[in-house]
Amino acid sequence: MRMTVVGCGYLGAVHAAAMASIGHEVVGIDVDERKIEELRQGRAPFFEPGLQEILTAGLESGRLSFSTDFAAAAGSRVHFIAVGTPQSADGGAADLRYVNAAIEALLPHLAEGDIVAGKSTVPVGTAAGLAEIVAPSGAVLVWNPEFLREGWAVEDTIHPDRLVVGVPAGEAGEAAADVLREVFRPAVENDTPFIVTDYATAELVKVAANAFLATKISFINAMAEIAEVTGADVVQLADAIGHDARIGRRFLGAGIGFGGGCLPKDIRAFSARAEELGRGESVAFLREVDAINLRRRDRVVELAAEALGGDPAGKRIAVLGASFKPHSDDVRDSPALDIAAKLHEAGADVVVTDPQAIENARRVRPELSYSESLDETLADASLVIVVTEWDEYRRELDPERAGGLVQGRTVIDGRNCLDPARWRAAGWTYTGMGRP
Numbered sequence: 001m002r003m004t005v006v007g008c009g010y011l012g013a014v015h016a017a018a019m020a021s022i023g024h025e026v027v028g029i030d031v032d033e034r035k036i037e038e039l040r041q042g043r044a045p046f047f048e049p050g051l052q053e054i055l056t057a058g059l060e061s062g063r064l065s066f067s068t069d070f071a072a073a074a075g076s077r078v079h080f081i082a083v084g085t086p087q088s089a090d091g092g093a094a095d096l097r098y099v100n101a102a103i104e105a106l107l108p109h110l111a112e113g114d115i116v117a118g119k120s121t122v123p124v125g126t127a128a129g130l131a132e133i134v135a136p137s138g139a140v141l142v143w144n145p146e147f148l149r150e151g152w153a154v155e156d157t158i159h160p161d162r163l164v165v166g167v168p169a170g171e172a173g174e175a176a177a178d179v180l181r182e183v184f185r186p187a188v189e190n191d192t193p194f195i196v197t198d199y200a201t202a203e204l205v206k207v208a209a210n211a212f213l214a215t216k217i218s219f220i221n222a223m224a225e226i227a228e229v230t231g232a233d234v235v236q237l238a239d240a241i242g243h244d245a246r247i248g249r250r251f252l253g254a255g256i257g258f259g260g261g262c263l264p265k266d267i268r269a270f271s272a273r274a275e276e277l278g279r280g281e282s283v284a285f286l287r288e289v290d291a292i293n294l295r296r297r298d299r300v301v302e303l304a305a306e307a308l309g310g311d312p313a314g315k316r317i318a319v320l321g322a323s324f325k326p327h328s329d330d331v332r333d334s335p336a337l338d339i340a341a342k343l344h345e346a347g348a349d350v351v352v353t354d355p356q357a358i359e360n361a362r363r364v365r366p367e368l369s370y371s372e373s374l375d376e377t378l379a380d381a382s383l384v385i386v387v388t389e390w391d392e393y394r395r396e397l398d399p400e401r402a403g404g405l406v407q408g409r410t411v412i413d414g415r416n417c418l419d420p421a422r423w424r425a426a427g428w429t430y431t432g433m434g435r436p
């Protein structure tokens with residue numbers, strides 16, 4: 001099937017290449033000329049495992065192309081909208097200007113019977129408004145939220161847990177759902193749950209899922225705060241409650257909390273929308289989820305100061321990690337970089353390393369010092385802080401060897417990803433997050 005993907009960022013670029021990999025003819029459109037040129041040249045514009053391979057294969061097969069010209073959308077049966085919905089500058093609400101601009105630009109190229117499928121994460125009520133704008137073109141609007149995780153984006157797109165499509169009531173909606181079934185045929189044939197619902201439910205499923213995940217992380221971080229004053233071990237606690245299948249162990253990783261381009265902005269946008277709807281109190285707990293999350297960043301700064309005798313000023317600190325999570329070069333709202341910046345502001349001599357994210361980190365935090373080399377980062381450090389649990393630090397970093405490079409064997413494990421016994425045995429003072 002011929003399709004368009006409007007917006008070729010993290011979500012759109014992966015979606016376009018993945019759709020081509022399952023046999024569709026895809027044109028990716030973006031207003032960012034540099035990004036489109038890179039994609040045309042076959043260079044993934046960001047690090048995402050598996051993307052480079054499907055991008056190259058898609059271009060070579062002739063099924064995948066990119067353009068900055070919306071006229072390239074003409075002739076597609078489905079037009080996915082995957083543009084950004086960032087947090088607006090004046091508060092928590094989602095900024096919908098890119099979604100509105102994308103729809104406006106697409107309108108002249110739509111034909112009767114086309115489907116416009118929104119994938120961007122939007123406040124509940126957005127799709128109903130956009131449907132009215134799209135209607136005169138004869139196209140049908142559906143909302144098809146995306147649940148992929150960065151780092152596993154290709155796998156999640158090709159083998160999703162579930163597919164959700166919000167459609168208008170009536171025959172047109174049913175027919176549109178059938179077209180989406182065809183788009184995702186390999187997954188549908190693999191018995192992936194395919195949930196057809198109304199617009200509001202589809203929009204809410206997305207924000208509810210992210211709100212739940214954020215709440216789960218802040219819940220365990222709240223337990224970490226209690227563990228810190230009682231001497232309990234939050235990692236064992238998570239293992240123990242996680243054995244209860246009703247709770248589950250995943251997303252109970254206590255540490256410096258969640259960041260990235262989605263969870264933080266999505267819970268804030270959800271709160272803002274609930275307030276607009278007069279139901280702010282229904283999701284008031286999300287403000288606490290946000291507050292707990294941000295407190296964990298400050299806690300690391302506090303621990304760092306304690307470890308350095310009360311004042312980090314002038315002390316060399318090695319910060320291992322810059323991306324908001326491993327297997328990604330994304331530094332949007334990265335807790336790792338936020339902590340590094342706070343320590344820098346406190347006067348510490350901070351050096352940050354990361355296997356993939358240094359280029360992006362430099363753009364958002366130019367005031368920090370970076371090194372590609374882990375050894376160089378560790379050299380003469382009085383304190384080492386692990387803030388992103390890359391395998392390079394979690395598995396491969398040998399505490400003996402690292403101990404030979406630093407000035408002081410003191411480590412703060414912001415992700416509870418190191419083995420405390422092993423590091424202590426190598427003479428390190430180890431501090432985890434909510435674990436003794």
Ligand SMILES: NC(=O)C1=CN([C@@H]2O[C@H](COP(=O)(O)OP(=O)(O)OC[C@H]3O[C@@H](n4cnc5c(N)ncnc54)[C@H](O)[C@@H]3O)[C@@H](O)[C@H]2O)C=CC1
Pocket residue numbers: 006007008009010011012029030031032035082083084085098099101102105119120121122146147148149150261262
């Ligand atoms: N990054 C992720 O893992 C996921 C993102 N989402 C949602 O998907 C949406 C996109 O997120 P990302 O890809 O992370 O954002 P992004 O910022 O990486 O990409 C957005 C892209 O849209 C382009 N764009 C902006 N205005 C445009 C226009 N008028 N026409 C064409 N292109 C335009 C930008 O140039 C950029 O390349 C957001 O709503 C996000 O919440 C949902 C699930 C996963």
Ligand SMILES: O=C(O)[C@H]1O[C@H](OP(=O)(O)OP(=O)(O)OC[C@H]2O[C@@H](n3ccc(=O)[nH]c3=O)[C@H](O)[C@@H]2O)[C@H](O)[C@@H](O)[C@@H]1O
Pocket residue numbers: 121146147148149150151210213217250251252253254255256257258259260261262263324325
């Ligand atoms: O809407 C989105 O964009 C996406 O947001 C998240 O995906 P992502 O942001 O890629 O990353 P996650 O794996 O959810 O991690 C988010 C943050 O939580 C942190 N985290 C995760 C798990 C955990 O146990 N503890 C924890 O602190 C991670 O380090 C990271 O900073 C969701 O997991 C996706 O389902 C969703 O599609």
